[in-house]
Amino acid sequence: MAAGGTRVRTANSDRSESITMARNIDIELQVSRYSPEQDLEPHLQSYRVPIRDEWVILDALNYVKDKIDGTLTFRWSCRMGICGSCGYMINGEPKLGCATFLKDYAPGPVKIEPLRNFPIVRDLVIEISDFLEKLKKVKPWLIHEGSNGQGEYLQTPDQLEQFRQHSMCINCLLCYAACPISGLDPIFIGPAALALAHRYNKDSRDQGSAERMATLSHPDGIWGCTFVGECTRVCPKHVDPAGAIQQYKLAAAMDGMKSFLMPWGKR
Amino acid sequence: METSSHDVLLVGGGGAGLRAAIAVAETNPKLRVAVISKVYPMRSHTVAAEGGAAGVVKPDDSIDEHCYDTISGGDWLCDQDAVEAFIKEAPQELLRLEHWGCPWSREPDGHIAVRAFGGMKKRRTWFAADKTGFHILHTLFQTTLKYNEIFRYDEWFVTKLLVDDGRVCGVVAIELMSGRIQAITAKAVVLCTGGCGRVFPYTTNAAIKTGDGMSLAYRAGAPLKDMEFIQYHPTGLPFTGILITEAARAEGGYMLNKDGYRYLQDYDLGRPEPKPVLRSMELGPRDRLSQAFVKEIEKGRTIHGPYGEVVHLDLRHLGEKLINQKLPFVRELCLKYEGLDPVTQLIPVRPVVHYMMGGVSTDINGATPLPGLYAAGECACVSINGANRLGSNSLPEILVFGARAGVAAAEFASGAAEQVSQAVLAQAEDERRRLEQQFLRKTDGNERVAVIREAMQKTLESGAGIYRTQKSLEDAATHLAILRERAGNIALDDHSRTFNTELLSALELHCMLDVAICIVHSALSRTESRGAHQRTDYPDRNDRDFLAHTLISQDEHGAIRVNYKPVTITRWPPGERVYGQPTQTAAKA
Numbered sequence: 001m002a003a004g005g006t007r008v009r010t011a012n013s014d015r016s017e018s019i020t021m022a023r024n025i026d027i028e029l030q031v032s033r034y035s036p037e038q039d040l041e042p043h044l045q046s047y048r049v050p051i052r053d054e055w056v057i058l059d060a061l062n063y064v065k066d067k068i069d070g071t072l073t074f075r076w077s078c079r080m081g082i083c084g085s086c087g088y089m090i091n092g093e094p095k096l097g098c099a100t101f102l103k104d105y106a107p108g109p110v111k112i113e114p115l116r117n118f119p120i121v122r123d124l125v126i127e128i129s130d131f132l133e134k135l136k137k138v139k140p141w142l143i144h145e146g147s148n149g150q151g152e153y154l155q156t157p158d159q160l161e162q163f164r165q166h167s168m169c170i171n172c173l174l175c176y177a178a179c180p181i182s183g184l185d186p187i188f189i190g191p192a193a194l195a196l197a198h199r200y201n202k203d204s205r206d207q208g209s210a211e212r213m214a215t216l217s218h219p220d221g222i223w224g225c226t227f228v229g230e231c232t233r234v235c236p237k238h239v240d241p242a243g244a245i246q247q248y249k250l251a252a253a254m255d256g257m258k259s260f261l262m263p264w265g266k267r
Numbered sequence: 268m269e270t271s272s273h274d275v276l277l278v279g280g281g282g283a284g285l286r287a288a289i290a291v292a293e294t295n296p297k298l299r300v301a302v303i304s305k306v307y308p309m310r311s312h313t314v315a316a317e318g319g320a321a322g323v324v325k326p327d328d329s330i331d332e333h334c335y336d337t338i339s340g341g342d343w344l345c346d347q348d349a350v351e352a353f354i355k356e357a358p359q360e361l362l363r364l365e366h367w368g369c370p371w372s373r374e375p376d377g378h379i380a381v382r383a384f385g386g387m388k389k390r391r392t393w394f395a396a397d398k399t400g401f402h403i404l405h406t407l408f409q410t411t412l413k414y415n416e417i418f419r420y421d422e423w424f425v426t427k428l429l430v431d432d433g434r435v436c437g438v439v440a441i442e443l444m445s446g447r448i449q450a451i452t453a454k455a456v457v458l459c460t461g462g463c464g465r466v467f468p469y470t471t472n473a474a475i476k477t478g479d480g481m482s483l484a485y486r487a488g489a490p491l492k493d494m495e496f497i498q499y500h501p502t503g504l505p506f507t508g509i510l511i512t513e514a515a516r517a518e519g520g521y522m523l524n525k526d527g528y529r530y531l532q533d534y535d536l537g538r539p540e541p542k543p544v545l546r547s548m549e550l551g552p553r554d555r556l557s558q559a560f561v562k563e564i565e566k567g568r569t570i571h572g573p574y575g576e577v578v579h580l581d582l583r584h585l586g587e588k589l590i591n592q593k594l595p596f597v598r599e600l601c602l603k604y605e606g607l608d609p610v611t612q613l614i615p616v617r618p619v620v621h622y623m624m625g626g627v628s629t630d631i632n633g634a635t636p637l638p639g640l641y642a643a644g645e646c647a648c649v650s651i652n653g654a655n656r657l658g659s660n661s662l663p664e665i666l667v668f669g670a671r672a673g674v675a676a677a678e679f680a681s682g683a684a685e686q687v688s689q690a691v692l693a694q695a696e697d698e699r700r701r702l703e704q705q706f707l708r709k710t711d712g713n714e715r716v717a718v719i720r721e722a723m724q725k726t727l728e729s730g731a732g733i734y735r736t737q738k739s740l741e742d743a744a745t746h747l748a749i750l751r752e753r754a755g756n757i758a759l760d761d762h763s764r765t766f767n768t769e770l771l772s773a774l775e776l777h778c779m780l781d782v783a784i785c786i787v788h789s790a791l792s793r794t795e796s797r798g799a800h801q802r803t804d805y806p807d808r809n810d811r812d813f814l815a816h817t818l819i820s821q822d823e824h825g826a827i828r829v830n831y832k833p834v835t836i837t838r839w840p841p842g843e844r845v846y847g848q849p850t851q852t853a854a855k856a
Contacts, residue, residue, distance in 0.1 A: 036765055054506045066717030070760030070769040075306075078473040080509045080600060082401055083310045099603055121444060122766045128307070129421075140409040142368030152365045154377030160370060167370050167402065171309050196409075203368060 084170035143208025166199035175231035191231035191241030276453035280308030283644030283669035284459035290673025316400020317512035319392035320662035341653020342798035360666035446764025450695035478782035495790035496624035503619030537847020633672025654798020712758030
């Protein structure tokens with residue numbers, strides 16, 4: 001078995017050959033199943049699927065859904081890593097199902113579970129309404145008083161670069177699944193939403209950082225983060241939530257310091 | 268049955284639906300507005316648009332030139348009054364996005380940057396690197412969060428439009444989470460459900476693009492317009508259909524055949540220059556480039572790949588710096604999904620289904636002929652795209668016509684009385700019963716969703732692909748009629764009420780079959796070649812008989828009717844589509 005897996009990987013240089021070779025190999029998926037109508041808690045179910053060189057985990061799940069078991073339940077849509085629907089725990093790591101190749105798990109088995117730290121609706125589908133509430137809480141929209149008439153707000157490429165990275169979040173929630181604090185403290189606003197708050201704060205067109213700070217410097221906002229950095233490690237879009245939160249804390253601390261030293265100053 | 272009630276209901280939470288929601292809230296803040304979507308709004312397929320959004324903004328450009336490019340690109344099937352309104356409003360809409368925080372790419376001096384795009388004579392495409400749709404969608408979604416009056420039904424699927432006395436007065440929908448089926452009444456309903464690329468096997472479109480809104484309108488008796496016009500994008504990745512944006516060519520990428528030859532020079536698209544030339548070669552329109560690919564296969568000059576014939580997109584000469592700066596997503600997609608680096612390697616590409624030019628027939632304000640029903644975005648056909656859409660016109664389209672439809676629906680709802688009769692509630696109850704009997708409680712039946720879906724996709728590819736004939740289309744029509752019968756015999760594995768995605772797939776399949784049938788019958792009736800509709804048995808454009816929109820509808824007995832409506836020509840009389848040389852852009856005053 002192990003030799004088979006190695007062979008698939010080393011055959012990468014010749015695509016057509018590797019596909020022929022891989023066709024004869026299959027792999028065991030162990031998928032977490034949970035139906036609130038029948039089950040008290042999740043359990044694993046095994047399926048055998050072929051390994052194809054070009055298949056991602058999502059292709060394997062769709063193979064099961066289409067050909068073996070129509071009840072298997074999971075979210076997906078764009079299968080190009082941009083819609084954020086298909087985050088799962090794959091062998092214990094939060095990953096996008098569409099951006100994780102099946103062959104990398106040969107000879108298997110590969111375990112696919114719902115993202116950690118969320119209530120499970122069914123099988124791999126998690127309940128995310130709590131995240132949406134938190135998202136709204138950080139006021140993720142441009143706050144800008146007045147208008148400059150007809151034209152655009154000017155912004156140089158350097159100013160854009162200040163927040164660009166933090167604007168790339170696809171809300172896939174892998175960071176919440178990786179974050180030990182989100183697991184322990186459900187009130188913690190969490191990595192993606194905080195990174196987004198930081199994204200607007202750092203936008204040269206925005207004037208809302210004080211308004212946002214009022215929500216976020218509350219203990220359940222940013223201070224919960226102990227800078228474990230797992231969020232940044234698992235982020236498929238290199239948003240670096242951990243870095244954003246650290247910068248945010250620093251700004252909040254400075255802000256707090258200023259109001260302590262200069263209570264007459266404008267907040 | 269439970270019911271809830273709104274003034275304006277937007278079906279679909281992508282760019283058009285969210286823009287419409289804001290327009291409703293701004294037009295009349297007292298209106299109860301709701302967005303219902305089968306996915307969370309930020310999952311909508313607007314997110315996948317890459318290249319950019321066209322809007323005249325630079326001093327060397329003009330409204331008339333953008334109009335001419337759009338109309339000639341559409342092979343004179345665009346309604347010119349609609350095009351003109353669209354192009355005038357596009358820059359304002361893009362500017363609003365800027366004011367809402369969209370991170371547009373910039374010039375060194377801080378002004379909006381623009382890039383070249385296929386079929387455009389001037390640089391006018393605004394972009395946010397190569398994730399323009401992603402940034403537009405998230406900016407819109409995040410902006411809607413500040414409007415408390417916008418109510419959302421996330422992960423609800425609409426199964427039917429409620430029509431009473433000739434007026435649309437709501438929907439029946441199923442909540443995925445609970446399986447609850449209920450009526451949602453509204454004075455005005457706006458369909459913003461996007462395209463239908465999933466009726467074909469190879470498509471850039473996400474799994475959710477199943478033509479739901481088109482089917483809902485069609486079943487309610489509203490006509491669909493120009494459904495035979497399907498855009499193949501010339502550069503999709505072969506197995507996944509993942510899009511490699513046209514911006515890759517706008518930045519200077521070459522299309523090469525197996526001999527490393529820039530083959531587009533053989534197809535009346537101009538001469539190969541080292542730097543990109545607007546409206547020329549690789550920057551020709553998508554229909555012409557996709558057709559050239561088929562001709563190259565016939566000449567035996569394509570490359571055999573593991574998933575069929577391909578040509579190569581060559582970005583190597585652009586250099587790592589430019590690729591990282593302007594095309595980072597292209598590099599990411601190639602590395603992640605093809606295991607190749609475009610900085611040093613050729614990208615295998617083939618034409619893949621990308622966009623539906625046709626859709627629910629609307630007027631310039633998004634109104635359909637059914638009172639109370641509006642449509643905007645890819646699910647609608649106004650028409651500004653004619654027989655072939657130009658790249659970067661669809662993002663401004665969802666904004667301009669999302670806003671227009673939102674305003675029109677808000678005005679209609681402000682003046683209309685609520686219409687919830689016993690007849691409407693009885694219709695909703697019938698629909699609930701249909702869903703139970705036909706799907707959830709049905710245990711007999713021997714067909715699987717995936718089997719019929721795959722057969723439908725193959726039928727469309729072989730019968731109604733880049734080139735069509737009477738024979739190929741008639742065969743497709745016959746197959747689809749059989750598949751429609753078989754679809755009635757589907758048995759679900761899944762009878763659960765909780766997040767039943769197999770039920771959802773079955774409902775989507777029925778929508779796709781409606782759309783597929785409309786595509787094939789519209790294509791059969793149009794015995795000419797124009798833009799993306801190429802009939803090898805009728806190779807020429809025929810303005811005498813077909814300077815007209817196809818309108819397909821079904822009567823109360825389900826019989827298909829095809830009619831035609833003349834194209835609106837204002838200042839740009841039909842002419843020849845010329846690419847690869849200086850063009851005549853002057854309009855009649």
